Amino acid sequence: MPPAFQPALAFLDTASQRLSFQRIGHALLVALAYFLATHLGLAFALQTQQVSTLWPPNAVLLAALLLTRPSQWWLLLLAALPAHLLAQLPRDVPFVHALCGYISSVAEALIAAGLIKTLLKGRCPRFDALFDASIFLVAGAVIAPFIASFIDIGALKLLRGSDEHFWMLWRQRLISGSLSTLILVPVVTISLSKPLRLIVFRHWINALTPLRLVELAVLSGGVLAVCAVAFLGPPFNDETHSLLLCTVLPFLLWCAVRFGPGFVNYLILCITLLAICGVQLGLGSLSVVSPAKNVLILQLFLIVTTISILLMTAMICERRRAVHDARSSEAQLRTSLQELRAETAQVLQLRHELTHLSRVAMLGELSGAVAHELNQPLTSILSNAQAALRLLNREGVHKNEISEILADIVAEDKRADAIITRLRTLLRKGEVQLQQVDINNIIQEVIALEHSDLLARNIVVSTQLAASLPAICADRVQIQQVLLNLIINANDAMSGNAPSERLLEITTRALDGARVEIAVRDRGHGINERDSEKIFQAFFTSKTHGLGLGLAICRSIVSAHKGELRVRNNKRGGATFYLTLPVAHLEPMF
Amino acid sequence: MDTSSKNICIIDDDPAVLRALTRLLDSAGFSANGFDCPQRFFAQTSLEAVNCVIVDFAMPFMNGLQVQQTLYESFRHCPVIFLTGRADISTSVQAMKAGAIDFLVKPVDADALIKAVQDALAYNTTMLARYREWDTLNKRFINLTRREQQVFSGVISGRLNKQIAADLGTSEKTIKAHRAQVMEKMAASSLAELVHFADKLRNRNEIGTKVQ
Numbered sequence: 043m044p045p046a047f048q049p050a051l052a053f054l055d056t057a058s059q060r061l062s063f064q065r066i067g068h069a070l071l072v073a074l075a076y077f078l079a080t081h082l083g084l085a086f087a088l089q090t091q092q093v094s095t096l097w098p099p100n101a102v103l104l105a106a107l108l109l110t111r112p113s114q115w116w117l118l119l120l121a122a123l124p125a126h127l128l129a130q131l132p133r134d135v136p137f138v139h140a141l142c143g144y145i146s147s148v149a150e151a152l153i154a155a156g157l158i159k160t161l162l163k164g165r166c167p168r169f170d171a172l173f174d175a176s177i178f179l180v181a182g183a184v185i186a187p188f189i190a191s192f193i194d195i196g197a198l199k200l201l202r203g204s205d206e207h208f209w210m211l212w213r214q215r216l217i218s219g220s221l222s223t224l225i226l227v228p229v230v231t232i233s234l235s236k237p238l239r240l241i242v243f244r245h246w247i248n249a250l251t252p253l254r255l256v257e258l259a260v261l262s263g264g265v266l267a268v269c270a271v272a273f274l275g276p277p278f279n280d281e282t283h284s285l286l287l288c289t290v291l292p293f294l295l296w297c298a299v300r301f302g303p304g305f306v307n308y309l310i311l312c313i314t315l316l317a318i319c320g321v322q323l324g325l326g327s328l329s330v331v332s333p334a335k336n337v338l339i340l341q342l343f344l345i346v347t348t349i350s351i352l353l354m355t356a357m358i359c360e361r362r363r364a365v366h367d368a369r370s371s372e373a374q375l376r377t378s379l380q381e382l383r384a385e386t387a388q389v390l391q392l393r394h395e396l397t398h399l400s401r402v403a404m405l406g407e408l409s410g411a412v413a414h415e416l417n418q419p420l421t422s423i424l425s426n427a428q429a430a431l432r433l434l435n436r437e438g439v440h441k442n443e444i445s446e447i448l449a450d451i452v453a454e455d456k457r458a459d460a461i462i463t464r465l466r467t468l469l470r471k472g473e474v475q476l477q478q479v480d481i482n483n484i485i486q487e488v489i490a491l492e493h494s495d496l497l498a499r500n501i502v503v504s505t506q507l508a509a510s511l512p513a514i515c516a517d518r519v520q521i522q523q524v525l526l527n528l529i530i531n532a533n534d535a536m537s538g539n540a541p542s543e544r545l546l547e548i549t550t551r552a553l554d555g556a557r558v559e560i561a562v563r564d565r566g567h568g569i570n571e572r573d574s575e576k577i578f579q580a581f582f583t584s585k586t587h588g589l590g591l592g593l594a595i596c597r598s599i600v601s602a603h604k605g606e607l608r609v610r611n612n613k614r615g616g617a618t619f620y621l622t623l624p625v626a627h628l629e630p631m632f
Numbered sequence: 633m634d635t636s637s638k639n640i641c642i643i644d645d646d647p648a649v650l651r652a653l654t655r656l657l658d659s660a661g662f663s664a665n666g667f668d669c670p671q672r673f674f675a676q677t678s679l680e681a682v683n684c685v686i687v688d689f690a691m692p693f694m695n696g697l698q699v700q701q702t703l704y705e706s707f708r709h710c711p712v713i714f715l716t717g718r719a720d721i722s723t724s725v726q727a728m729k730a731g732a733i734d735f736l737v738k739p740v741d742a743d744a745l746i747k748a749v750q751d752a753l754a755y756n757t758t759m760l761a762r763y764r765e766w767d768t769l770n771k772r773f774i775n776l777t778r779r780e781q782q783v784f785s786g787v788i789s790g791r792l793n794k795q796i797a798a799d800l801g802t803s804e805k806t807i808k809a810h811r812a813q814v815m816e817k818m819a820a821s822s823l824a825e826l827v828h829f830a831d832k833l834r835n836r837n838e839i840g841t842k843v844q
Contacts, residue, residue, distance in 0.1 A: 410718065414690070417717035418646045421739040425652035428742035432659035447655060454648050494717070497690040 065114060069121035072106045076122045080129035083222075086318055093214040095318055095337050099126070100147050100190075100219055101226035104182060107155035108166050108227070109235055115155070119148050142197035150190030150219060157181035166235055169228055169303040170359035175352050182227060183349070187219030217341045224348040225314045228307040243304050258301060262309065265293040269313050273320030287343060294347065298355040306355055310348055317344065393598065398471045400595045401523045404530065405468055411495035412465060419458035426451050464491065467519055474517045474602075478626045481514055481521070481550055481558055482507040488525045489548075492533075500541050501533055506549040514558055515626035516603050524596045524607075528562040528619050531592070534585060535566025535616065543615075557605075557622050565616040569609055577609065638753055639681055640664045643673050643699060644688040644715070649738075653686065653715075653745075660746050670694045674702070682710050684752040686745075689716035689723065700730055709759035711752040715740060769829050772818050780817070783810040787823070788830040 079098035087094035099122075106118050123144055130140040158167055158181045167174040195212045232238050268289050290313060298306045321336050405412070430447045433440045464487060489496075489503055496503055529546065536544050547563040569577060576582050578597045583590030593607075600607040605623040612618055640662050644650045650666040657664035667673040670691065685703060689696040700712040711733040716723065719737045727735050733755060734748040776784060779800070786796040793811065797804040820826040 414717035417738045418649055421715075421717075422646070422648040422652035424739040425649070425656040425742065425745075429652065429656040429659040432656075432742070436659070443655070450648060450651060454652075457648070494690065497692060497695075498718070500695075502692065 065117055068106075068110065068114070069117045072102070072118045073121040073125040075102045075106075076125040077129050080126065084129075084133075086322070093211060093218050095218060095221075095321070095341065096225070096314070097218050097222045098226055100150050100187075101222040101230070103147055103151035104154050104186075104223060105227050105230035105234070107151050108158065108231055111164075112159065115152075119152075122148070136201065139197065139201045142201065143194065146190050146194035146197065149193055150186045153189055154182040154186035154223070157185065166231055166238055168238065168241055169232065169307070169352065170241060170356060170363070172353070172356040172360050175356035178227075179224075179349060179352065182223045183220040183345075187216050187223065190219060191215040217338070217345065221314075221341050221345055221348075224345060224352070225311055228303070228352070229311050232304050232307060239304075243302075254300075258305070261293060261297055261300075262312075265290065265297075265309055266312060266316070268293065269316040273317045274323070291347065294351050295354070298351055299358060303352075303355045303359060306351055310344075310351065314344055394474075395471070396591070397520070397523070397595050397599065400591055401519075402469055404523070404526055404592070405465065407530070408491065408495060408526075411492065411498070412461070414494035414498075415461050415491070416458055419454040419461075422454045423451050423458075426454070461491075468522060470519070472519065474520065476515050476517055478513040479516050479518050479521065480511065481560060481623070482511055484518065484521055485525060485548055485550065485560070488522055488529065491526065492529055495530075495533065496546070499533055499537065499544070501536060501544040501546055503546045503548065506547070508549075508551045511550055511552055511558060512555075512625040514603075514623045516623060520599045521603075521623075524599055524621065525560070525562070527592045527596050528621070531619075532562055532564035532566065535564050535568075538567070539565060552625075553622065556625055558625060560621040560623075561618050562621070563612060563616065563618040565612075565614070568611045568615060568617045571611075574609055578607070638662060638683040638756075639678075640684045640686065640749060640753075641673060641682050642666045642686045643668075643670055643691075643696075645669060645691045646688070649688070656742055656745065657749065660742070660749075662749060670699045673699070679710075680707060682707070683756045684711055684713065684749055686713045686715060686749070689714050689727070690718070697727065697730060700727075700732060704731055709756060709763055711755045711759075713748050713752055766832060769818070769833050773833060775817055776814060780810050780814050783807060784814050784818070784826075784830070787811060787814065788827045 076099050079102045083094045083097045083099055086096045103119070103122060107115055110118065126144045126147070127137075127140055130143060131137065135143075158177055159165075161177045161181070162174060167178040169175055169178075191212045194215050195208060198211065199208060232243075272287060272290070294306060294309060294313075297309050317340050321340055426447045430444050433443060433447075485505065485507060489505070529548075532546050536546070543565045545565055547561075549561045549563070551559055553559045573582075573584075578593050580594040581590045582594075597607050600621065600623070603623055605621065607619065607621050609617055609619050640657060642650060642653050642657070642664055644653065644666070645668055647668055650668055654664045654666040670687075671694070673685075685699075687696040687699050696714055696716070700714070703710055703712060712731070714727045714732050714735045715738055716735070717738045724735045733752045736744060736748060773781070773784075782800060783796060786799060791799070793804050793807045797807045800807070814820075815826065818826060818829055820829055
């Protein structure tokens, strides 16, 4: 095989790859459509006109180009050539002229399609998007016909020579081309492009209840009736004529708003066809003036109407989409918010339970001490009662003594009850109850609870409680938990100390009238400077037992009460924990 | 035993418990005094007349064990009964090793307490008797002259008069005369009794009283 044939063979190879059956089928379809469109266009031409009212072939080409990938365009355009020639040549149109006509059609289609595809990044224009619709309008209905008209009319003038004015013909060609694109391309592309069909019709078809079908029928019926009267009915005088034309607009608006771009384009097509038929047959209100003027008026009216309706529909769709998006994102946000709220509630619940568990564990540690505390009243009750029994067995009346004994028994019983109640309150999970509490009172209760533990460890407690301390608004149980925790920590810190160094000091004072400060000072081993913030973190402990949650929970309780908990090492050894709580604000009586 | 003359002291820092225990012991016929803190107890003048002490184990500043140890140094004849709310083994062992008479757990049953007190008083009586006995013997011993004391120690170690005379550098006759004096002053009726007395004098610790 001679080397010269190599590139040709290569080309044929790729060409055969490109020429799949589907593509050939498409090309043939385009050719057929073009052929029919040409005949249709010729039918639309008035006898007196050089340029047809509506020229479908260009629209067919443009639609074909928009619907396919640019790699296929060469085949489609090539297929249109024989169709064009087949349609034109039998009409005694010279070959060269027909060719020029073909070239101008192709040019128009190519310019429009090229611009649109480039600007829309290869996709077919969506008529429910304002940007796409605008690009389509500008490229397909303005720029392409503008340039193509030059080619077409220029060729016409040069080759056939015509007695009509260049610019007038050019204008006719421009308007005709523009109108064809506007009327036909949307309908064809929407109908034939599956994605477009889905996009445009999905929203509307899904909402097609029987009622809406009826509405659509009424709408269409109304429009067509009006058009039939306007374009096919007997001619009226001038004023009615304009009025009738205007009545079409509301119908179109109604359709655009209620049924979207697909239906509206079909409707416009129907109106156009009716109008053109009317003009061709010399019927309708437009026929009162000269046919040429009729056509012009009609074309202009249709162009303006179509452009406005296309843009308006696109805007309406966009707005609807925006609203829909906003609503769905709002709905999403709302569900996220609800989930967040549920999770927060859950977290709060868990924290509540953890606080409770920590409290129970702390009290568990104290159980020995508490049992000891309860033993005291039990001892005195038992001994008192047994003393009374013996007294009764003795001779003589011991009325006074026995009443004293019984009074003591009652008092001791109440003391035991108080201890148990205090314990029960602390063990209960209960809801947080904010009330006005006296912090000195709470401190004394906590010390009483710790009493036996302190004795067992030989720790001496010294308290300096400010006399007239303002009340704070707090949950009694939780504040007791915090204080208990601090005291237990202090005791643990001092467990290795010599007996003379086992001193626990608790002081309260008012800070600038708005806060109350409680200081728990021990003489233990103090806190490492590095750890002074870490000790408040969860699971941090220097003890051999326990989870290390105590101080973390204390801090969360204190911040829930809008207070502060900090620690500082003492100069003389040991650490002091400072608990600051806000004073309760008294509600004004009136 | 006439218990009304016995002096029983109760030390407990809980005033209600103190009152109850005092009442109980009073109703059982004892004469009891309550002290709510150890310092006040030690401040009373006639500590040696205390026949029994009931002390709470867990008290601030000075706990029961410390009270018992302080008491033990000076007044070994005074028995101590511990009362406690915690019944752990280590505490009770500690208490018993330190020489407590008994260790009772609160709430304490009246019968148990009274029995413990009676045992304590019996112990106290015994110890007091022993002390008196020793005291008497001690006075008699002090009454001996120096020479007589030397003879005394010689006699009870089983040495013959001859040997004692040789030890002390005097005649046997002198020794015999001293021996008779010793026997008379010590009010011993036989050598065996004298040895017995000497034993008692030596075993001061048994009677639990500080050597004067």
